[in-house]
Amino acid sequence: MSKHYQVLIVGGGTAGITVAAQLLHYSKHFKHKIAIIEPAEEHYYQPLWTLVGAGVSNIETTKRSMESVIPEGADWIQEEVVSFDPTNNNVYTKEGNHIQYDYLVVAAGIDINWRAIKGLPETLGKNGVCSNYAYEHATYTWEVIRNFTSGNAIFTHPNSPVKCGGAPQKIMYLAEESFQKTGVRDQANVLFYSANPAIFDVQKYRNALEKVIDRKQIQPHFRHHLIEVRGEEKVAVFESLETGEQQTVSFSMLHVTPPMQAPSFIKDSPIADDGGWVNVHPYTLQHTQYANIFGIGDCSNLPTSKTGAAIRKQAPVVVQNIISSIKEKPLAATYDGYSSCPLVTGYNSLILAEFDYNKNPQESMPFNQAVERKSMYLFKKDFLPIMYWDGMLKGIM
Amino acid sequence: MPHTAIHSDDNKDLLHELKQPEIHQALTGIIHRLPEIERTLQSLEQMTQFSMHVTKDQTTMKALEERLQLSRVDEESLEALIALLAKLPTILEMVEQIEKIALFIKHVVHDEQSMEQIKTSIAELPFVQQQKEVKDFFEAVQTRHKSIEQHISIFTIIKWMKEPHVQKYLKYMQATLDVLKAKK
Ligand SMILES: Cc1cc2nc3c(=O)[nH]c(=O)nc-3n(C[C@H](O)[C@H](O)[C@H](O)COP(=O)(O)OP(=O)(O)OC[C@H]3O[C@@H](n4cnc5c(N)ncnc54)[C@H](O)[C@@H]3O)c2cc1C
Numbered sequence: 005m006s007k008h009y010q011v012l013i014v015g016g017g018t019a020g021i022t023v024a025a026q027l028l029h030y031s032k033h034f035k036h037k038i039a040i041i042e043p044a045e046e047h048y049y050q051p052l053w054t055l056v057g058a059g060v061s062n063i064e065t066t067k068r069s070m071e072s073v074i075p076e077g078a079d080w081i082q083e084e085v086v087s088f089d090p091t092n093n094n095v096y097t098k099e100g101n102h103i104q105y106d107y108l109v110v111a112a113g114i115d116i117n118w119r120a121i122k123g124l125p126e127t128l129g130k131n132g133v134c135s136n137y138a139y140e141h142a143t144y145t146w147e148v149i150r151n152f153t154s155g156n157a158i159f160t161h162p163n164s165p166v167k168c169g170g171a172p173q174k175i176m177y178l179a180e181e182s183f184q185k186t187g188v189r190d191q192a193n194v195l196f197y198s199a200n201p202a203i204f205d206v207q208k209y210r211n212a213l214e215k216v217i218d219r220k221q222i223q224p225h226f227r228h229h230l231i232e233v234r235g236e237e238k239v240a241v242f243e244s245l246e247t248g249e250q251q252t253v254s255f256s257m258l259h260v261t262p263p264m265q266a267p268s269f270i271k272d273s274p275i276a277d278d279g280g281w282v283n284v285h286p287y288t289l290q291h292t293q294y295a296n297i298f299g300i301g302d303c304s305n306l307p308t309s310k311t312g313a314a315i316r317k318q319a320p321v322v323v324q325n326i327i328s329s330i331k332e333k334p335l336a337a338t339y340d341g342y343s344s345c346p347l348v349t350g351y352n353s354l355i356l357a358e359f360d361y362n363k364n365p366q367e368s369m370p371f372n373q374a375v376e377r378k379s380m381y382l383f384k385k386d387f388l389p390i391m392y393w394d395g396m397l398k399g400i401m
Numbered sequence: 402m403p404h405t406a407i408h409s410d411d412n413k414d415l416l417h418e419l420k421q422p423e424i425h426q427a428l429t430g431i432i433h434r435l436p437e438i439e440r441t442l443q444s445l446e447q448m449t450q451f452s453m454h455v456t457k458d459q460t461t462m463k464a465l466e467e468r469l470q471l472s473r474v475d476e477e478s479l480e481a482l483i484a485l486l487a488k489l490p491t492i493l494e495m496v497e498q499i500e501k502i503a504l505f506i507k508h509v510v511h512d513e514q515s516m517e518q519i520k521t522s523i524a525e526l527p528f529v530q531q532q533k534e535v536k537d538f539f540e541a542v543q544t545r546h547k548s549i550e551q552h553i554s555i556f557t558i559i560k561w562m563k564e565p566h567v568q569k570y571l572k573y574m575q576a577t578l579d580v581l582k583a584k585k
Contacts, residue, residue: 065514386518386519386525393512393514394512
């Protein structure tokens with residue numbers, strides 16, 4: 005069976021839904037001329053998983069049915085894309101169908117590779133091994149933190165691009181504060197093993213976070229990544245990225261940020277760059293080879309931090325540039341690499357990092373955002389989810 | 402003569418062009434629409450003639466001028482209109498923002514899950530909690546007051562005065578009186 009749409013969107017996550025909603029908000033003309041191909045039944049607000057892991061948000065509030073978020077006027081094709089034929093403007097699905105398009109938006113997110121760490125899939129969700137990087141596991145993180153009494157509490161950051169570069173450390177700051185509250189902090193060693201060379205790569209926020217680490221007496225181990233977990237023994241194996249030397253560390257709690265990669269159906273397609281990501285122009289988000297294809301969000305090769313906040317700034321650029329293409333006008337909208345990371349540093353404090361391609365701070369609040377603030381914490385916990393469901397996904401924010 | 406040669410060449414080209422099917426088709430179309438075109442030209446001519454008559458007719462022009470003077474549209478209004486036109490893109494942007502805010506509020510209000518979330522969040526806000534503490538305190542006092550049967554004597558009041566809380570407030574009162582005295 006073959007269908008044709010003016011705009012076809014692959015992926016009904018943050019980016020796909022936002023683009024569809026913004027196009028429909030722009031003009032009624034797009035009604036039923038847009039389709040979203042998305043196999044999943046549910047849509048998730050992933051940024052809240054950090055606070056679920058910290059015991060302050062309910063996991064149920066992070067999930068809504070896909071049907072409820074597909075914008076009115078967009079058709080939902082509940083199938084899984086397996087390949088692209090950009091020369092003939094076609095995408096093929098696992099269900100054996102192909103769909104034709106005038107314009108294609110690729111928004112399929114990032115793949116999590118639990119298997120890249122030996123022993124991890126077998127022990128995740130038990131033996132004190134947890135991760136906020138999946139809906140099914142985030143609640144176990146809180147169970148581990150809540151029941152922690154003594155020993156090493158280890159937090160990891162992998163040697164790969166990740167979605168939300170701040171999430172691996174946010175949960176660590178929250179856990180540390182929780183240990184203080186329950187009176188077990190003195191019996192705990194909080195260790196951060198990160199493949200990165202520093203705590204954050206924007207200097208202004210790095211300075212602020214280094215102070216947080218000092219204050220909380222967290223021991224950082226940079227340029228190290230997790231390669232194996234022996235759950236029963238409660239032992240984690242790390243490798244130095246500089247010397248290749250391996251180090252075995254025991255743990256009572258291990259929070260894993262898993263390695264991530266470009267989705268394989270994109271990696272093996274003609275629209276990918278050498279790293280497997282959708283190859284787009286960093287400013288216009290148009291594909292470097294196929295003018296009627298645009299890439300957005302975690303699956304694109306944009307050299308910036310992969311976050312929902314970045315997508316909020318990318319979506320209007322994709323939308324405007326598709327409209328310009330339809331009107332046969334030059335692409336005028338540009339993206340400056342804006343990304344943001346609300347770095348939760350405790351139960352009532354947050355540093356709102358906002359920056360661009362040049363790693364220059366690009367702050368939107370009228371105060372110094374490198375200072376830890378309670379107002380910003382409440383903003384993340386209470387306001388951002390509402391802004392997401394009722395503003396961003398409706399195409400108006 | 403070279404001149405004539407060019408002309409005959411031109412004619413040949415013209416004939417060739419006329420033989421082209423699309424030109425032929427276009428010409429047929431124009432011929433079919435000639436009555437309509439004529440009517441349009443006639444009404445255009447009538448309108449031009451009418452305008453000419455009006456501008457020549459001094460009485461009508463004077464009346465029009467007077468009307469304009471009486472109306473509230475003056476030079477200032479026209480200038481304002483032009484200025485407004487220039488600002489239209491900014492105004493449009495603002496209206497769009499307002500529309501977005503209004504839509505956002507509408508979506509929130511209709512979103513049961515978000516409304517539930519707002520209620521929970523508000524209950525957790527520090528000042529709401531403080532208010533709740535105050536409310537709880539007064540409720541507790543209210544209940545206690547009803548259960549006190551003991552007679553309050555001067556000795557009970559003297560006993561109160563030894564209470565650290567009472568002492569604290571009495572000190573505040575003393576300090577206030579001192580400051581007021583000093584101000585006089
Ligand atoms: C723990 C955690 C904390 C985070 N914290 C923050 C934060 O504080 N702030 C912030 O801005 N961001 C944060 N993020 C990141 C943010 O959630 C992501 O960057 C964002 O959701 C990416 O959107 P996306 O549309 O690119 O991908 P996704 O939202 O992941 O959506 C991709 C969609 O594509 C679909 N798909 C996949 N394969 C196919 C296929 N073959 N065919 C069709 N469809 C397919 C998937 O089913 C999915 O629905 C966090 C993420 C996590 C996990």
